[in-house]
Amino acid sequence: MHSPTSRFMSRTPRLLTSLLLALALNLAGASFTAAAETNWWDAKWPTRKKIDIDTSGKGVAIAEPIGTTAVLVRLHEGVFSFMSAKEDGSDLRFIADDHKTELKHHVEKWDSLLNEAYVWVQVPDLKPASATSIWLYYGNTEAGAPEAAKETYEANTTLVYHFADAAKAGTDSSPTGANAEGTPPPAAGSLIGGGLRVFGQSVIKVPAPPLPEWAPGAPLTVSVWIKPSALQPNALILSRREAANAFILGLDNGIPFVELNKQRSSVGAPIAAGGWHHVAAVADAGTITVYLDGKSYGALTAAMPLLKEPVEIDKDSSPAAASFVGYAGELDELQIAKTARPAGFIHFAAVNQGTSADAAKLITLGEDEASDHKEEGEIMKHLSLITDISKDLTFDGWVVIFLCTVLAVVGWIIAVGKIMYLNTIEKASAEFMKRWEKISSDLTAIDTEDNESIKNIGGTMSSKMQKLMRQSPLYQLYHLGADEISSRMKSFRQVTFNPQEKKEAKIMGLSGRSIQAIKATLHGGMVREVQKLNGKLVFLTIGIAGGPYLGLLGTVIGVMITFAVIAKSGEVEVNSIAPGIAGALLATVAGLAVAIPALFIYSYLSSRIKDVVSNMETFIDEFVTKMAEHYKE
Template sequence: MITRHVIAFLSILMPLHAAEGWWNKEWTQRQKLTLNTGADGAKLSGPLENAAVLVRLHAGNFQFSKAAADGGDLRFVTDDGKLLPHQVESFDALMNEAFVWVKLPSVAAGTTTVNLYYGSANPAAVEPAKTADVYDAVLVWHLSDRGAAPTDATANGNNGSVALAASEGAIIGSGARLLGAEPVTIAASPSLDFSGGFTWSAWVKPSALQAGAEIFRRGEFRILLDQGVPLVTVGNQRSTPVPALAAATWSHVVVTAGDGKVSLYVNGEAVSQLATPLPVLDGALTVGGADAGARFVGEIDELEISKGARSADWVKFAATSQGGTEAGQRTVTLAEAESGEGGGGKHSGGALEHLSLFGDIANNMMFDGWIAIGICAIMIVVGWTVAIQKFKYLNTIQKGTKEFLRQWKQLSSDLTAIDHGDQASIRNLGGADSHQMSVIEKSPLYQIYHIGSEEIRHRLARDKQRTQGLSARSIQAIRAALDGGLVHETHRLTKGLVFLTISIAGGPYVGLLGTVVGVMITFAIIAKSGEVDVNSIAPGIASALLATVVGLLVAIPALFIYSYLNSRIKEATSGMQVFIDEFVAKMAEFYPPAGEVSPYAPQPVSKNH
């Protein structure tokens, strides 16, 4: 961080004049974008044509402060000066994060370089190429519409029928959630003629492993996730089973169809192939499950449909470059920024001058203003301390919950495997080792499970043979105990958040109080001295307003942090509620009341055998 600031400061004093080979003097910044398809990158077998490349921009590889706030001055230019089409999917200068798609007519085997220019005070000097030219697909959904129906990024207008819930922090920016409700349909259009074959590509994240969950359908052609196993069905034909996708994990799924075969790819690798010609596919397309019993529940991002069967290299490049993995970071890289003698070069000096003014303003700050700033500083320290502790706590319980659910998945198939007469068996979930338990015990789900198991143990202790089971009243009482545990764990999750809400609500008011008092004192001094001129008023007013600025600097980060933490806490609370329902259902199933027999109980052996 310090090194970057030093380089930026030196670039202000001694600008690097890169006149030779500089594309346009209106643009002041340039970074070299390199695509590596060799053995240490995407590992492709040859060149790639007409690739839409995802460029991830963040604080570590891009100077957001020198670009337009909406990314409107970004231009991608080849070494010979040709302007390339690009689309900004999202550009957040506040969070220092952006996702940009660039069309490369040809990606050579080995490395290909392109220049990213930005930092123009007059972006209209060179209009960007058409956004619709970025893609050679017939449908591209970035699914970053946030509460609106999916919009096609191509010129074909193949938009979705219904709005989808937003999924923040998807694999590429924001995505969409499919909640098992009404599916998304796309009306048939001339652009969606699949008579010559097609390619379907998307990132999917199943919430749980469902039976027969349908992701995509058109006519007799379906793409399924059956208990997490990706399958393709064409009429009565079905692709061979492959390893299941992990629940709550993003996976890249691609299906290519053409030339009498259908190929299935997962995370860039071919996993299955079905030898069959395509039937006539001319109806509407459905995403998320056409039938009520086959609705996919999970998240989806970056859905793309193309005419013709894409190559294996195209699939591998898409999975590698879009996934954000280490291999993807080696595949698409940005070099350090270069500065040119552009028309926007004066902005850096102006920004530095503005920053220096804050020192002058602080020198004129009165005692009352410093009190307000001191209170705001205490709020910042307390609020950030709580935030850091809460971040660590949520990450810890998330890790514990993941391990607990892995153990619970095995245990829930036979709850009687736990010896409820043995507290050690209850504690270690019937066989988890000490290392696993040290992680699991941090999970709130484990605490709720422990409460429920102890309640079962107390009630079964009356019947040493454990044939009595649990009555409906006992199950109701145990659910009440579990709900009590939920309330307790929720209190632990939300403990301390009040300090963030105090910062959000109180910071601006404390700053405003400092400003109002400072303005009053300034005018009182003017009234006593009788000097009424700008030089006597401006410093006092400016220093008084600094208190409000500090108050806002307390509240704004606290607001974002609180919103993020609150969303994670709600997610954890929802998970506990779902687990309680599942635990009660399993408990009622495996411990039926007297007179009823559990379907999982061992059947008596006939005397005739």
């Protein structure tokens, strides 16, 4: 079986090529794409990123009208540099593709520790079956806080609960400001940042006013993300009443429904518990359409009556709701609008706010672009200075730096592979010692003629565990010792020849010479394991010893060439000497950059290898002692 180190080394040529290419790109300064100043919104923001919203067939095909909507932009470490933004994200600005119009937005959650953020951006008149681009600008440390969250939603939106505010989970982010009463603390790790975990035991009220009444026959849209913990009959998610009139959004054994004055919408296939689903109800022109995950699911022919009492979530306090139970599970992103949202709007929200593969196709974030007016940080200044110095480096110096780079890359590949190997050894040895403790009190369990019994430690280990154990040097030593005991005990077995009786073996003892021979075999196995552990570490020592000398060679050659050029020209000026000397010293820097990390890594690996060797020596002593005790001469 190949060790992790050998497998890692087999890929060395490809890794070496890739890393050298990456190094060349860095030296060329290709970290940012330069942006044209004519299209830059504000030079105070040094960095921008393009965001594409694709509702065509190339992204997620949405043919129905969408309109103005709040788009969820998820930011994480893979697509956004949190180190370049302010700690609270207040420097974020979203600009339309005309590079002039600032789009309203608000941050639902910003976690600079976990490098995670959820931002809502109002995109006016989003078109179906087309691609729309907006721009995210950030990096202005002097930027003030953006506009209030309520500005993100247009006037028809009457309620938005993100359930993310730790102080008050029921904070309304819409212009209405109808904060819920009786909301529990938000639950972390929900669909979009924080969410609400409910158990169907208490009523969460949305006060009315400020929540406006639902007028007779007026259009309405209610949407919410649900994750039921269990499927219940007639589970109530949301309700609103006025006298005998009642609007109920619920879940009946996994079937989302709308019930209006005891008339229920048509049913579809039930959903399963434990998964997130987007449920929406749209009332328009005497018909209420139920949507599930952005697609039409059911319908009810009925006009909306007058409803102006408070909206109740999770449970209905009215005696008329006795046939309903409270919903148990999680809720997120509850929205109510006094307009009938088009089918494209519902479809877009279900995909954009969800976590399916289509969400990544619908919204894509481009690479960072830098403004020409960007002020360089200290690190960038140093890198720029080193790049300028490298322009005066001679060909000999470049050869030396290339060789140092090869040493560094090979050294790091060896180091990573060796650390992986040592981690595997440590895990395998820990598992082996657990099983060794069980059989060390009776070694006769492994002295049978059955080689499989030796491999599985007397029947205490599965074949899957054997595969892991083979990585442990302790297991290899045990296997050597067990084989030696088994082979010597074969000649001492006395077996009855009566076919009517079971064969019984009488184990004889081992002589002192046999024990010494087995001990010598174990020490020989340990030497081979040590050689395996130390294998390829020579490349690190070459980097430690050879890196500085290579760098010094490049520096000496560079200085020599510099003085030879000065001697020929006859001009002795600082401006003519300094660039050449600085370029020559760059080779020494490269050599030290190879040697210093290699020295630290080598010391770390040597310490870990020493621990493994000590464990092997201790195990050999314990094995020989147990063997002498069980097989007395």
